[in-house]
Structure formats: C-alpha cells, structure tokens
Amino acid sequence: MTSHGRRVVITGVEVIAPGGVGADAFWNLLSEGRTATRGITFFDPAPFRSRVAAEVDFDPYAHGLTPREARRMDRAAQFAVVAARGAVADSGIDVGAYDPYRVGVTVGSAVGATMSLDEDYRTVSDGGRLDLVDHAYADPFFYGYFVPSSFAAEVALAVGAQGPSSVVSAGCTSGLDSVGYAVELIREGTTDVMVAGASDAPISPITMACFDAIKATTPRHDDPAHASRPFDGTRNGFVLGEGAAVFVLEELQSARRRGAHVYAEIAGYATRSNAYHMTGLRPDGAEMAEAIRVALDEARMNGDEIDYVNAHGSGTKQNDRHETAAFKRSLGEHAYRTPVSSIKSMVGHSLGAIGSIEIAACALAMKHHVVPPTANLHTPDPECDLDYVPLTARERRTDAVLTVGSGFGGFQSAMVLARPERTAR
Template identity: 70%
Template sequence: MTRAAVVTGIGVVAPGGIGREAFWSLLTEGRTATRAITHFDPAPFRSRIAAEADFDPLEAGLSYQQNRRMDRAAQFAVVSAREALADSGLEPESTPPHRRAVTIGSAVGCTTSLEEEYQVLSDGGRHRLVDHTYGTPHLYDHMVPSTIAVEVARDTAAEGEVSLVSTGCTSGIDAVAQGARCITEGTADVVLAGATDAPLSPITSACFDAIKATSPNNSDPGHASRPFDADRDGFVLGEGAAVLVLEERGAARRRGARIYAEIGGVANRSNAFHMTGLKPDGREMAEAITVALDRARMAPEDVDYINAHGSGTKQNDRHETAAFKRSLGDRAYRVPVSSIKSMVGHSLGAIGSIELAACALVIDRGVVPPTANLHTRDPECDLDYVPLTARECEVDAVLSVGSGFGGFQSAMVLRRPAA
C-alpha cells in the first residue's frame, strides 16, 4: 500500500498573535500586523516597517537557559513544535525516538543573534578586528543554522533524521516536502516539519533597501503590504514560524487522529536566470505546479484555492499570475487566489510553512483568507484575489506556491483525505 503523509498537528508563531488560533483569527478577519519597526532604530533605512511577532520566550514556556542559548528563530521553532505536538494528540511513548524526525527550513538562520554579537564584539562597529573574548559561549551555535533543527529535536526527543533546509524563500515548502518524503519512504513515523526565521535586524533591512525590494510606505504601515494591487511598491518584512506534525495516513487513522490535510504532490524548479529577477512568463513556476498536480494525480479543475506567494513586488505578482494561467488554463480565472503576506508580511524562509499551516486550516474550516489592502485592480493581475474579506467555501484541494531568490520555484498540493 502506498504511504501518504498527512498533517495531524499545527503550531504557529506569527505576527498579530502567538498560536494557531490567534493566527487563524487574524487571517479570517483580514487584519494586518504590519507596523513601524520596534526591534531596533529603523531611522537610517528606506523601509522602516515590518510585521513583528509579539513574542516573549518566557511567557511562551521557554526556560531562562533556553532563552539565553537560543536565537529568536530557534525559539519560534521550538514553541511552534510544542504546540503542533500538543495539537496532534500524540503521546510521547507512542513512537520510538528513532522513528521521529525533524526537518526545519530557514533562509537566514540566526541573524538576530549574529547581529547582536557583532555589535558586542566590534563595540558597535568601532573595531575592524573584533575581540572574541566578549562573545557568548553560544556563538558557534548561532553560526551554524542546523542548530535550529537540533534544538527542536532535543526538545521533542526526536532521534531520527534531523535536517535543516535553506533554499531562500521556498525553505518552508521545501522543508515540509522533505518531511513528507521521510514519511512516504518509511524512514520515519512522525515528522516535525516546518520553518522559522527572525530576520528583523539592521543587516537585513540594509540588504533589502539596497535592491529596493521592500515597501517605503512608512507613513501607513498597516496598508503597505499590497499584493496584486496596482499601487504596490514592495514587500514588508516579517518574522515567525510554523511547524506541522506529519504522520503516515493509515497510522493516523488507526489512532483516531484529527487529519487536517494530506500532502498530495510537490515539485521544484529553478529558472537559472537571475539571482533576484524573474521572467514575466512564469514558465518555471508553471512547470512546478503542473508536476505537483501530476504527482497528486489531480487536474487543474480539482484545485479549489491557491495560496499565492504574493509578495507585493511588481515582478513577482505578474510572474505568478502568468504561471497560474499557464499551468491551470481557464481554471485560473475561476479559482480564488490570495496572499496572506498582506497581513503577516514576508518572513523569508518561514513564510512557506506559515502559508501551509493556513492552507491546512482552510481545508479543515472552509474559509479562504483574503488579500488585505487590495483596493485598486492591476490590469496585469486579473484573477480572483479575494480582496479584503474572507470567503466561506468548501475547499478540498489547495495549491500553495513559493518563489525565492536564486530562481527557486516550489509548489505543493494539500487535499482533504479520502474517506
């Protein structure tokens, strides 16, 4: 019998509220969590807004020592994994430790801690040669992104495969895909799969300022993230994490687990074109969508909702609109499409798993989140982007896509498991 991976637990740390239910309330109410940056002084930067998570590690259940040891991104991942495990109803003794795996994605690793340590070691940038004696004993961990996945494994007693996936802004989709492969190949019975990033730091702001990718709409941060809108002017940085519990479908049913969704098909492509640029025809993303549907043994007509990458840059929104038309044909005009980045910002590698958490909840609860701030129709973006207000509808299959620097294009199909 073919093994299939299903989602039985969801944990989220996101802007606008900590936890799965706060996240879902934000999305379905169409609220935005973008605001002026408070993590550091943003005055020197072109874009001074972000979607920050109101996260206190001690209130979230971490110990003082964990708070000292872990980077903010690792803290997000551990807290999300704990919530996902609790949601799944799995008992700790139900699965041998060597049959539990962890796959975590991250685009920029421990950026927050590295930035802070550089400031200390260089005395605020005054010294070109840094003094290592001022460094935290955990500095090595911050320099090796895989320690984020290790922290999740340590906290959940997972002794199977532990890996970190870093493919830029598709890391969240790709890490969940890796976790699903562990299930379908039989190398694990339970996988904690997701992604995390806490990129809100001066170095990240400077990098995106340099290429003018982020929105300069500092006077109105709540309306700055405007995917598919004619007046969009760049994306808004965010932070957060989401972790999904994946199990084999038959085993999940035998224990009576609540199954949110089944992972139907996954595919990846690269445009081999430009580090940050995208071709307007969307061919590579379209190919990833077509292959993901083929692997799920589904047709374009079977897709009930598309969770778009929807970053809010001119080239990305045109690119994926073309990709949907190219891969789905006429169905592209009849299926709702939305971008939750309009509400929670773009958390780089984490956003793919945050979006997959939203997709699983869409299938489970029958509500499609809106694209917030979409007021002015762009003639080049002429699909149904669910403007402003959530929509109740039965959803049996969701397509989620991601696009990342380096030319990465990923697509995943989630669907309601057959009875």
C-alpha cells in the first residue's frame, strides 16, 4: 500500500518520567503543574556549576525486571524495556498473534549508556588515576554499554519483535525521529506493528561537566524546584532530566478491527537541519518552521487547525526565541491564538528521550482535552510573546496537536498528532 493508504495510530503508551513511573503518574504531574526538578542525588554535585536535575525514582525490581536483566542493562535500557512492556500491556495487543518478522522496534537515545560507561571508566582507571586503564576490572557487560544498539535488542527481546530493530540517535530530536521512522516503516508496508519510543539516563558527572562547559544548564541550584523556566525572562539554562516513553504503533484499520483504544493518529512528521552551528540557532527559526510546514503538509492540514503546540521549550534564551519565531513563521496569525507550553518546566530535559515523552504528553492532552502548563513562568520575556499557558493547566478541546524538537547539531523535527476522524482522507 502507499504511504497515504496506511494510516498509523498510537494504541499503547507508557512513560517513565521524573515525578512518577507510569502514564497516569506522569499526566497527574503535568495537569497539576507540579515540578519534579531537585538537587542532584546520584552523585556529589558540589564541583559542578549546575547542581540540579530531574531524577526518576525508579526501582527496576519493583517494575518487573529480573536481577539478571537489571544486572546486564544500563539504566536507560531498563527504562526502555519497562516502558515497552507497559505500552504493549496498555495497547492490549497480542504481539504473538502477529508474524514476528512484521513487528519492529525503534528506540531513540542521544547519549546511550552514559551512566554505565561513566561508572566503568572510573573503575578501570582507578578514579581517573591511571592513564593506561586496566581492562580486567571492566564490567562483563561493558560491550552492551558501549553500543547503543543494545537498547533496541533488549526491547525486541522483551516484546518478541523479530522485524526491523534499530536505534535512532540524533541528539535531542531522537525521541521524535525514532517514532517518525517507525511510522514510515508501517506506512511503506514493511511492518504491521512497531514498538517505538526513546530513553535516556544521562545524569552523570561526565554529562554535567559537558553542559557546564558551554553553560547550557542552569546554575540556579539554590531553588531547584523552580530552576526550569522556559520562556520566562529570568531563565538561564535548562535542567537535565532522564526518562523514557514508548508507544505501540499500528495501522488504523487493524487497530479498529481488534477494538483497540486509539490515542491519536500520527498524521505528519518531518525533520530538517540548519547546517549552521553545533549549538547555535538562527534567530528567524526558518529550519524549524520548514519542518513544521512539511509535517502539516503531510498531514494535509493547515496551520490554523492546530489546537495546541507542545514546544521544545528548553529554557535557554536562544532556543525559546528561535522557537517563538518559528511558530509565527509557520502558523502565521494563528500562532497568537494557539496555546503553547513546555513540559520541560516540570520534568526537565531528558535529551534524546524528551521527544517521545512529549509525544506522550500530547496524546494524553488529547485524551483529557487539557493543555499542560508551562510551570515557573512568572516574568514573560517580551520577545516570547505567544500564549505560553503559564502556571496552570487549561481545559481545551485538542483534536490536532503539533510537537517539535530542536537538537544540538542543528536538528529540527516536527510531528502532527490528530484524531483519526479529523484527518479522514
């Protein structure tokens, strides 16, 4: 069938995020406008410029992993597997009833097994003392940490998928791009079901040091609960987070035949690059606007049909201004009438995982007809003059939602989610 013949929908959602494990806990946090940012507890943050993060309270055994699974998997892989099992359960799908070669997996991750690699390096180098490391002290599962493809392999094993299995790593757009790639595999007829999403667990000394060096993360460690302030005039960097979100994607008619609950159709997706600078963004937002335009075109929708925009909203000055310009450029006057918010104000920025976590937020916003707020937005930046839904969630019918991502390297991605009846061909 052609790409326009096979329509792809989300029928299962699971989220592991700061503030609570599970889609329900995640949505409760967002809808109540609570923040899950706090002082770092995973290691001593005293030497670092930024000492806050959005950590997940996660016990692998409490969430069904065996001691062997927990032993061999990095924390991010654990997140991915638990979220994948949860998404399959939520969808009610019997994966075993499908041809296993037509069930695939895509996992997005920006930094892979950072936590395990960081810990292992400290061990083999004797805390950095040795120039020539001693491999005899390496973890026996070190190779699995070194290759991010192990994430997709673990998820495929967990759900019994023998079709295409891959990791998408495109920095902070990985969570959008992995789902976008999965959609294309179903549309083109290669697979019937995809278990797709993203996971990252980057809260480690090496990651904090990297972001400290470029002053991308906030130094507001004296007030961690209010440190993430997207679109606020006092913002001064993002708060690093962690987490995962995984979805079951399938063809619309197949989902309807089995009576599945459909959260949303993934109606359009596009990604672009600015070919400009590793961390810099052009102020006009042209590349993000182009990704939005193409995603809307694929969805066969106009900009004025969008009911809510989930912003990248990292809380850095240049990103928030860049995004504001992109929304105006792509949506025109409708941008001023459309609620926009950033959930990073509540759950931080989990790098490659956040794109999928934000897709989950959009699907749940559509389910509940509630737009999550931008927490900590007390002093709007005059240059960010759209409706950024400050502080309090808002009831609003959401039939079509736009979610976007922006990543180091110049990556810009956009996705349109819509109710299937709204996008009937």
